[in-house]
Amino acid sequence: MKKVFLIVMVLITGFVLASCGGEDTGDKIVIDFWHMSPVGSPSFSGMKAIVNDFNESQDEYFVRGTGFSFWDYWDKINVAIASRTAPDIGLSTIDDVEARAQSGALYNISELIAADTSDAPLELDEFRQSQKDFATFEGDLYAMPFSATTRVLYYNLDMFTEEGLTEADVPTTWDELKTIAKQFDIVEGGQLSRLGFDPTYGNATYHGWLWQNNLDFFDENKLPTLNTQAHVDVLKWIMNFNNDFTRNQLTTFGEGNQLLGINPFASERVAMIVEVDGLYQIIKDAGATFNYGVAPIPIPEGGTRVNWGSGFSLEMYDNGKNETAERDGAFLFYKYLLSKDIQIRLAEVNGWIMSHISAMEDYVEGNAILEKLLAEVNYAVDKVYIPYAPSWHGNDWQPYYNEALSGTMTAEEALAAARANYLQKKQNYDAVNS
Helix, strand or coil: CHHHHHHHHHHHHHHHHHHCCCCCCCCCCEEEECCCCCCCCCHHHHHHHHHHHHHHHCCCEEEEEEEECCHHHHHHHHHHHHHCCCCCCEEEHHHHHHHHHHHEEECCCHHHHHHCCCCCCHHHHCCCCCHHCCCCCCHHHHHEEEEECCCCEEEHHHHHCCCCCCHHHHEEEHHHEEEEEECCCCCCCCCCEEEECCCCCCCHHCCCHHHHHCCCCEEECCCCCCCCCHHHHHHHHHHCCCCCHHHHHHHHHHHHHHHHHCCCCCCECEEEEEEECCHHHHHHHHHCCCCHHHHEECCCCCCCCCEEEEECCEEEEEECCCCCCHHEEEHHHHHHHHHHHHHHHHHHHHCCCCCCCHHHHHHCCCCCHHHHHHHHHCCEEECCCCCCCCCCCCCCCHHHHHHHHHHCHHHHHHHHHHHHHHHHHHHHHHHHHC
């Protein structure tokens, strides 16, 4: 029995040491930093090196980096913020900074900048105003832009060549997109084996297609729209894009992509797809050898060149414990992460386009794909924050979208039901917060 107890204690001790990284912090003030580069991920060693380099330069502070997988990260950071056990520094979504600032969960970055007398201030001009606007609450910054996500059209150039097409044939309009996409479709044994394009695949979204048509989910007063014929027409365009196939064929094909566990474009099952800049790194890490390119997302006639940004913010969390020493140390590391050289290193580590403008101009130079990805950042916008429906684009909308795509609701019915849901959410919100 004693032997079993000893083994258990050794295992527990090993687990604790692994969780803490076995770090000797001495008498330094510890700064907790949460990120998305867990042990075992391709980006772990690079992120660890960035943190270690900072620690080696410090006599007073020690940053303890903790990495979580992408989906685990969001669960953990949201719980930590709500329970006031958040790390000193972490990442979040830039479009809803306002909610965390209003709740008192974030330090006021503008105040920290104003009080900074060091010779290495934050270079605010190196970050896009459009992103800083999303990080602003009541006139002050409560976060800083960290990444600058963009969405583009990826196209398989080898497939284009097989069909007698060149890069000059890459579609720029919705009409061209459908005409060209149909040339790539392959059906074998009654099942799709290759698809030219689908407007629901990858990171294409209904609100993204709306934006291209100068439409949105909400008006300037943050009231839901969705009740115009133009909204119906966009949804019908999505629903009917591949109407030469049955819903069962499209569903089976989509499920096949999920079973493969890899992006359908990276696995060469679709000729074109709307995806984020991060697909570049996925293709690279997969060792794929096919030739491809990226281009602006095709737009409808009279439409607008725009894509959904959905970048990350870098935030300093205030847990209400008046920890001024930790706050000051965190701000020092915060500036370090946002400096030009480190932003370049972070891009190399994560495969992300970061927010520092000149850093990314240097980073992409000479790489044709990355140069085009960076160019599209200038056309990227984020979704508006709706206090009464913060998940308006996801959990609130997706059930109705799925009903329309599956054919169990018409476009008109799905949009009307979604609009009614938003209006009910607003009524509930106003009753509590009026």
